[in-house]
Amino acid sequence: MRGTNAARLRFPADGPDDDGAEEAQLVLAAxxxxxxxxxxxxxxxxxxxxxxxxxxxxxxEDLDDLLQEVAVTFVAKLDSLRDPRNLRAWLRTIAVNAARASGRRGRYRVTTSLADDGVATDGRNGAIGHLARDETTRRMLRRVDALPETYREPLLLRALQGLRSKQIAMLLDIPPATVDTRIARGRRMLAELCADLLPAREGRMGPLS
Structure with missing residues (x-):
């Protein structure tokens, strides 16, 4: 994320979960x-x-382990957050750094793809378990790993969390139109990767479409 814009990152106040003032008070309490x-x-x-x-x-890498690592960092370093309204930008930076650092450490787990993570198979954390209820979807999720990072992140933010283009744009510090373009391209690339799976779904990619 470019440093010049990170300090201005906000989510729009479109509902209770996006109420910046309410969340800022919650951050101060934390x-x-x-x-x-x-x-x-x-x-x-x-x-x-x-x-x-x-x-x-x-x-x-195991998703549960990395989520735990981010949670520990969140608790330990929360008092270093200068502006409570920038919580989401700060959390994304922690998450990206933890994920990338895990690769540099060279730690390898039993899991082999995002669809095989514990969260996917048993839904303990509600992250992607609701998307992986059938084998076809699980196989499609495995192939998301093959997408370039540029397209993978906005596509997963839309598919897993249902974030709107404007919200994703604020997280990634890019224009909403660019988010829409990347999601569309990511879906097309994934459709090509999943061509052998799509006939059973009549050309659609279920929760990733």
Whole structure:
């Protein structure tokens, strides 16, 4: 994320979950040591954080482990957040750094792709379990790993968390039109990768379409 714009990152106040003033107060409460506020913030954001991690982590890395790592960093360093309104930009930076650092550390897990992560198979964290209820979808999710990172992250943020283009644009610091273009291209690329799976779905890609 470009440093010149990161400080201005906000999500639009389109509903209760996007109420910047309410969330800023919650962040301040968490920074003052209120455990309930910390838990509420993590529950509110962990699903889209999981999508960001999935877009950047090596396929062999375990999602649960990286989510735990981000959670620990969130709690330990929350008091370093200068502007409570920038929580989401700050969390995305932590998630991306954790995912990329895991590759540099060379730690390998039993899991081999994002569709094989514990979250996908048993839905413990609600991140992608709701998308992987049948084998065809699971096979499609495995192939998302093959997409370039540029297209993978916005596509997963839309598919896993249902974020709007404007919200994704703010997270990635790019124009909404660019988000739409990347998602469309990512879907086309994924359709080509999943050509052998699509006949059973009449040309559609289920939750990723």
């Amino acid at each position: 920074m003052s040591g209120e455990a309930d506020a910390v838990r509420t913030l993590w529950e509110r954001h962990r699903r889209w954080i999981a999508a960001v991690i999935l877009a950047h982590k090596p396929s062999a």
